[in-house]
Amino acid sequence: MSYMKYYSNWAEIDLGAIRNNVGIICKHTGVQVMAIVKANAYGHGAVPVARAALQGGATWLAVARVDEAVELRRAGIVAPIFLLGYVPSLRLEEAVANRVSMAFWTIEQARCVSAAAERVGETAKLHFIVDTGMSRLGAQAGEALDIMRQVCSIPHVYMEGIFTHFARADEPDSDPTNVQEDLFLMVLSALDAEGVRPKIVHAANSAASLTRSSAVFSLVRLGISLYGLFPNHKYPLPPEFRPALSWKSVLSQVKVLPPGRGVSYGHIYTTRGNERIGTIPVGYADGYRRTTGNYVLVGSKQVPVIGRVCMDYIMVRLDSVTEAKAGDEVVLIGSQGDARILAEDVGDVWGTINYEVTCAVGARVPRIFRE
Numbered sequence: 001m002s003y004m005k006y007y008s009n010w011a012e013i014d015l016g017a018i019r020n021n022v023g024i025i026c027k028h029t030g031v032q033v034m035a036i037v038k039a040n041a042y043g044h045g046a047v048p049v050a051r052a053a054l055q056g057g058a059t060w061l062a063v064a065r066v067d068e069a070v071e072l073r074r075a076g077i078v079a080p081i082f083l084l085g086y087v088p089s090l091r092l093e094e095a096v097a098n099r100v101s102m103a104f105w106t107i108e109q110a111r112c113v114s115a116a117a118e119r120v121g122e123t124a125k126l127h128f129i130v131d132t133g134m135s136r137l138g139a140q141a142g143e144a145l146d147i148m149r150q151v152c153s154i155p156h157v158y159m160e161g162i163f164t165h166f167a168r169a170d171e172p173d174s175d176p177t178n179v180q181e182d183l184f185l186m187v188l189s190a191l192d193a194e195g196v197r198p199k200i201v202h203a204a205n206s207a208a209s210l211t212r213s214s215a216v217f218s219l220v221r222l223g224i225s226l227y228g229l230f231p232n233h234k235y236p237l238p239p240e241f242r243p244a245l246s247w248k249s250v251l252s253q254v255k256v257l258p259p260g261r262g263v264s265y266g267h268i269y270t271t272r273g274n275e276r277i278g279t280i281p282v283g284y285a286d287g288y289r290r291t292t293g294n295y296v297l298v299g300s301k302q303v304p305v306i307g308r309v310c311m312d313y314i315m316v317r318l319d320s321v322t323e324a325k326a327g328d329e330v331v332l333i334g335s336q337g338d339a340r341i342l343a344e345d346v347g348d349v350w351g352t353i354n355y356e357v358t359c360a361v362g363a364r365v366p367r368i369f370r371e
């Protein structure tokens, strides 16, 4: 509550929710959980979320960029870290030196990693990525056996794992994911027959972890549901999951304006009568999208954002909360009394998904971590 005396707007991260959400998936799948903390833990704060996820039962962490892995290592985190995809060539040594397991999909990449590992004086750990239908990264199924045969003779690398990634596991139609899973199983058995199948096998993201026990394999890669958010907006998570992030601010000014007053840049909004207008110190520089149709909670009620979103401020119409005054709490994402705005709701207004909403919470917004 006193954060508002210190910050203009801030994100509160409930680390208990992170531990809770990991625990549900551990129990549900019965396999190891890799907590995906890329993109500053989907905007939640990488290091505290990584620690909470490990406390909650995760055994692996995953990131998308070398700097993200280095941040975790610098914080003293020793758990295995997987880098989910591309590593720029001049960062390979750094990745190996930081004991980051890496993805690869060509024999040339494996050779470059091998050379980097030799220079560092370590063994690099690799996971072979098979493109079974996402068409983003990975070897095609038909090339898999050839690459895996060759990679066996490359020194300084250990073939730790093999994985694939689903494009449509969040949809009710299971056919597209069945096709991907079948192709992955075919590759696995071909590698098995030649004795070149790596030990750790993984495929499932949050959606598949929840709905597809056949794709659970040795571990699941838990992203969005770690944060208590829905893999697909149309299909809510079981109620035991708890969203971890709230985004809050404060009313910095409240005033009554006469009819006919333009509000904010461009005067795209004009008061129709005497209107109570509140000013809130959050703007697009904090990641609040400069679009129309936004709303926030004041006095446990939804109030509309009016006029243009500024870099550092938004204005709201407070007709429905006549008692609202400067200093009152504002909720952009989260609960206030019985009212609630989910990241999914903000995604609807912004024409995007919850993933992009929490990732958008700006670097200048302080994260407050609550145990």
Ligand SMILES: *Cc1c(COP(=O)(O)O)cnc(C)c1O
Binding pocket: 036, 084, 165, 204, 205, 206, 207, 221, 222, 223, 224, 225, 231
């Ligand atoms: C980001 C990512 C995930 C996590 O997906 P969610 O839908 O957030 O659970 C899993 N695997 C890969 C390869 C990813 O890039």
